[in-house]
Amino acid sequence: MFKQHYLITFLCILIWGCEHQPESWEGEILEQPRTKLLVSELLKGDAQELLDMSFFAQPSWASPAKESFSGTISLSEAVLNFPKAKEYYPGENLFPSFPIGFTSYQNKLIPLQQQKISTQTNSSSYWDVVVGTGKIWHEEGDGAWDRASFPLTLTDRWVGQARNCVATFVYQKDTISPVCVQCSQETADIDDQQLGNISGMIPATFLPQKNEDSVIIIENFQKRQASKIPILPLKKLDQSGRIASYFDTFRSTNTPTSLGAIYHDGRIYLHPPKTRHGNYPYPEEMRHGLYSVTKSMAGALALLYFAERYGEAIFDELITDYVPPLATKEEWKGVTFSHTLNMVTGTNAGEDAARLFETLIAPKTAEAAIAKIAELGDAPPLPGEKFHYASTNLFVLSYALQQYVSEKENSEESYWKLVEENVLKPMQAENFSVLHTIEEPGKTAIPILAYGALPNLDEAAKIALLFANEGRYKDRQLLNKDKVQQIFSKNEWPGYATSGDYRGSHYRHSFWSKKITSQKCAFDVTYMLGFGENYIVFLPNDVILFRFLDEHDLDIDELIQETAAVTNICK
Known part of the structure; x- marks a missing residue:
């Protein structure tokens, strides 16, 4: 399976316009000229209304940025607009104070810190952050200013929820505007009334500086890009739209699924990543709090x-x-x-x-x-x-x-x-980030392991594929093969019967399993499962189903059956 993936990736590098993330995920197309988040509004720093996510994304009619971007942004602690049905946890309505360095490359805005940033030592906010790769560009009506945006995940230090946000600002060579942040999707505990839209205008300062390690940073970025599993729109596989319809089924909101995707034939087929305010502009950077999938x-x-x-x-x-x-x-x-x-x-x-x-x-x-x-x-x-x-x-x-x-x-x-x-x-x-204990300075923090995983799609897919390939990556055996085979019941060890547990019939090394019957055949499925319900399901014929949400839909047999039909599992 992995050999096939890397052949496809290699071909993608050679061929212009290869199969990877489309520039548009079928969301609202921003018209020219823009009517929201104008330069004057961003420079003034006043609070903004909740907007369609297209206002935070690079429009198709934009041109390359006039100025590159290299330096450190220092974001200040600020009160967020976060309507909630219950009282805030301490610091939950505060955006954290933290610095983050960036360098630009081919109009990509690359953060120097790719892993989770702990803010607890210099902020009273409830949130730590993960910053992803964004973009820089220029719009005709912006005069001497260029624009930038980047994906940002707010995550707590106790259970590992994910708030999917996008930040944007305008900049010149040595100065930036305040940073506008909006969060319109999440994987959080809906039973704790955690559903909610968050926005804020964050005061920020900019220290322009050329990073001495920029060459290494760009090389590492290129390696990550080259290693990514190719992504296509789900509709290329799910032409009838039946799987997409399942992902879009109304539950507590009209955007219940943070991420829906199918791995098949060396590619990921991704459903447009919807938020309550349009499609998320950076689907590959979107992070997800998966709770017990962490196990x-x-x-x-x-x-x-x-x-x-x-x-x-x-x-x-x-x-x-x-x-x-x-x-x-x-x-x-x-x-x-x-x-x-x-x-x-x-x-x-x-x-x-x-x-x-x-x-x-x-x-x-x-x-x-x-x-x-x-x-x-x-x-x-x-x-x-x-x-x-x-x-x-x-x-x-x-x-x-x-x-x-x-x-x-x-x-x-x-x-x-x-x-x-x-x-x-x-x-x-x-x-790939996991939640750790909170220790005094100098004391080793250890992973909780029970919950707190915070992957993006590529990381989740690579870890899933490692298990699907019996613990082997390229020419290296990374995980014990016999134990991985036990997970998928490829030997005589049956695992542990769960005595009628509603989540599955058997449990093997933290993976659930059960039998599914479709119209054409019956087959066993093995899956990771987390609160909400977050699923990674391993199907026959090297098919993997991803569905991340927090709005509770434990019964996904029909979704599995539809996936089986589309991918011809029964053949």
């Missing part, structure tokens, strides 16, 4: 990588040997790393909101969370006997992995750094 996308990824690095015996290591606060707890005796990944620890854990908050969210630090988990007590089954889903199990695994890897490597550095360097970086996916 598979990060938890299984980490343990299966270390099973390849150190050997499969890591699955049988005892939790009590690496988590001292649990060593004296009767309920944790005999619990292995494998038991935690497979939700069969036999401990008195649960997934109710109150318990999740008390054990993982409120404590903040790793030690405080483990101390709370140590108070949960025992449950009737012995380890390995009965499936019982609990996010605390994955955090216990993360804590144990940190101690295990520290002993193996004789280093206190986070084990996730090894995953980034040896699994994600070879795939050009090292900017």
Whole structure:
């Protein structure tokens, strides 16, 4: 599968106008001249009404920017316009203060910091941020000013929701306007009344400076672009529009799906990424808070990588040997790393909101969370006997992995750094972000592993393809092959029956599975699943279905059946 993808990518580089993200995603076309976000309005810095996203995007009639852009923007803390049905969490209505450097290349606006930016040390805002690659351009009516916009994700430090925003400003060689920000889509907890549009005019200063590492930055950007999986509009595959119609079905809003896509024959077929104010202008940069998909996308990824690095015996290591606060707890005796990944620890854990908050969210630090988990007590089954889903199990695994890897490597550095360097970086996916504990300065933060993954589409697809290819990337075996095969039931290990759990019939190394019956055939599907519901579904014949949302649609059998029909799975 990956060989096919890289042949297609290579051909794309050779052929002008190759199959990749179209310039337009069928949203509103901005007319000339523009009527909103005028230069005078941006320079004045007054609050703006909520606008169609086309006003934040480069229009088809724009010309190249007159000036390149290189330097650091310092964004100031500012009050956001964020109507909510309930009281704000502390700092939730504040845009954070942070600096971000950029360099431009071929009218692309490339941020120097590609990974999540922590703002907690210099801001009282609730939000950290991820900045993506944007664009610079010139519009005839703007006089001496050029324009820029870039995608920006606001994400909290506790559960990893994603607010999909776009920022825009005008600039000259040594100055910029205030930055207008609008967020019109999200993957957040709709049960906590988290749906909402956010906007603000953010004060900003600009320090122009040529970056000494600009050549390296541009080279890395080119490598990432060349490695991306080709993207086509979904309608080229779904000509009847039945799959698109499913993605667009009204639930709580008329834009329930943040991302809908199908991987097939080496390409991604992407449904236009809709927000409540038009299509998102940077679909490849859009990030998604996937909640419990993290258990598979990060938890299984980490343990299966270390099973390849150190050997499969890591699955049988005892939790009590690496988590001292649990060593004296009767309920944790005999619990292995494998038991935690497979939700069969036999401990008195649960997934109710109150318990999740008390054990993982409120404590903040790793030690405080483990101390709370140590108070949960025992449950009737012995380890390995009965499936019982609990996010605390994955955090216990993360804590144990940190101690295990520290002993193996004789280093206190986070084990996730090894995953980034040896699994994600070879795939050009090292900017994939996971939520960590909140520690004092100098203390190693570790991944929660239970929730908090924040991928863009390319990162999510590459990680999914790594599992689909039995842990192999190009000529390198990155994940333990036998354990990946167990996930997809390619050997005699059946996994754990979930005893009628509504989410799936079996659970294997943090992946769910069930049988689907279409009009023409029956087949097993394996999938990652997160609250909301976020799905990555592995179908026969190397087809992968992506559907990210937060408006609750657990029953996707019909969507899977439609995908099977369009991609001829039954043949």
